[in-house]
Amino acid sequence: VSFFLQRRAALAEGRRDWSHRVYEPLLGWALSSRLTKTIVVVAATLLFALAVGLVASPLVAKNFFDFGSTEQLQGTVSLPPGTSSDQTIEQLKTFEDAAMADPDVKLVQVTVASSDYGGYTAGFSTNHARLLLLTRDKRRSSAVVNRLQQRLNVLYGIGNAQLAIASFGPSSNRFEARASGQDDQALRDASDLIVAKLQQDSELSDIQSDLAAAKPQLTVDVDPAKASAHGLSPRVVAQLVSQALSAVPLGNLGGNGPPVSLRLDPASVTVDRLGALPVGPGAALKDVATITNQVAPDSINRRDGTRLVAVSAVINGADTNGISQRATASVQSVPLPAGVKLDTGGTSEDINQSFQSMFLAIGIAVAIVFIILVIFFRSVVTPFVILVSMPLALIGGIAALLVTHSALGLPALLGVLMVFGIVVSNAILLIDFAERARETQPTHDALLLAGATRLRPILMTAVATVVALLPVAVGLSTSGGGGLISQSLAVVVVGGLITSTVFTLVVVPVVYSLIARRGRVGAVAAIRDLDVEAPRGKAV
Known part of the structure; x- marks a missing residue:
């Protein structure tokens, strides 16, 4: 394939393609003086600060996991x-x-x-x-x-x-307000107030309380003494009542037909009829138990022995974190009955936990990469220059999320990790070549040569990755989102690669030139840059 696709004629001596004609003058200008280097570093720093500010602002939506x-x-x-x-x-x-x-x-x-x-x-x-x-x-x-x-x-x-x-994964659009207390009526009143408040929020739907509605029930209270007098126990009486009220399988209709079960009509279960249920020789249920009609909920929730009522809602919007924060402020303004405490959670808790875990994972990854680079380069300064390319990737990633109105969530943070790996490899290609070139020529010329030589491999890596993820980023391969690879992940990788590739080719050489003159990086080349001749008889 390479043979058939290769050019028929090589470029003339000294002739360059369009990428080199654009890049080499730009890099030459950036490295020309201390003023231009300062301009490049300050501009990159300001853009990075702007990206961080966008993440902290409500302009960039935040969620947990967008399926x-x-x-x-x-x-x-x-x-x-x-x-x-x-x-x-x-x-x-x-x-x-x-x-x-x-x-x-x-x-x-x-x-x-x-x-x-x-x-x-x-x-x-x-x-x-x-x-x-x-x-x-x-x-x-x-x-x-x-x-x-x-x-x-x-x-x-x-x-x-x-x-x-x-939703077929972890809930990513849920808001929850929890009220706790000992007074049942106060909790019911608090639940009604919270539900009414959240129903006024147009960004929330499916608002419901887990406080079970009171329903009519028949309560059977077995007297142990009376049951023992008839040779029974409360457990045996409970089993007999359960058997009487449960469905009884009768077999298949016509031998091979559908299964048939006999079930008691719930409407026929009354205090009088249930009391006449035989539970032993000469004993009916009313002889050993008290049967009453009551109105009570099916279930009661407790936390640490305290009654708990949860009001949940579905968040309608991409910025689940922002909507959750506004809903929290809304319910906190509700005047609750005395003795009722309120706390909120839901997706906002998941977002905070996942962000903390991902930030920790990113920090560990950066530390591991730094240690590996120190081992290979036998220097602390050179790996620091290479790691400068990592925050530069955030500029394009956050800008892409803002432009496409995508949310910053767990998939997007995974995309940040992917971009970090790619931009670090590009920076290694550039700096490693510059390190070797400095052994024979000044730092300025070595950086120009490294940039011109590594330009095409770096561009090819970025373009290949961007083209591969572009269908996912624009939503073509997933019909509007979702799928195995999240659209926000692809958006971050595409945006981060576009800007980080440019910054890696310009900002990294500038930072390297500033640090190389001050540090011990490339001692031989540093001496040659200063036109200092080594003492005779000693190898440099």
């Missing part, structure tokens, strides 16, 4: 307590018809009173329904959610139904 969009939508509908499964099915038919009439919806599935959640089983309620929808194009999923959520609010009331784009 992109998907065709699958998930949701829930909660009807008033006591609603039977038949009534829930009948009421959900209206939404099912409305969803199927949407031109962007391909499939609608409504599940009522089922304990099967796919990968696990759990309890169910007859007044709850689960929604599963498939859209025709995942780029239209967000618009479909907005339309159908409005329809759900009209049909079942605001806060009683939620619909969102399905």
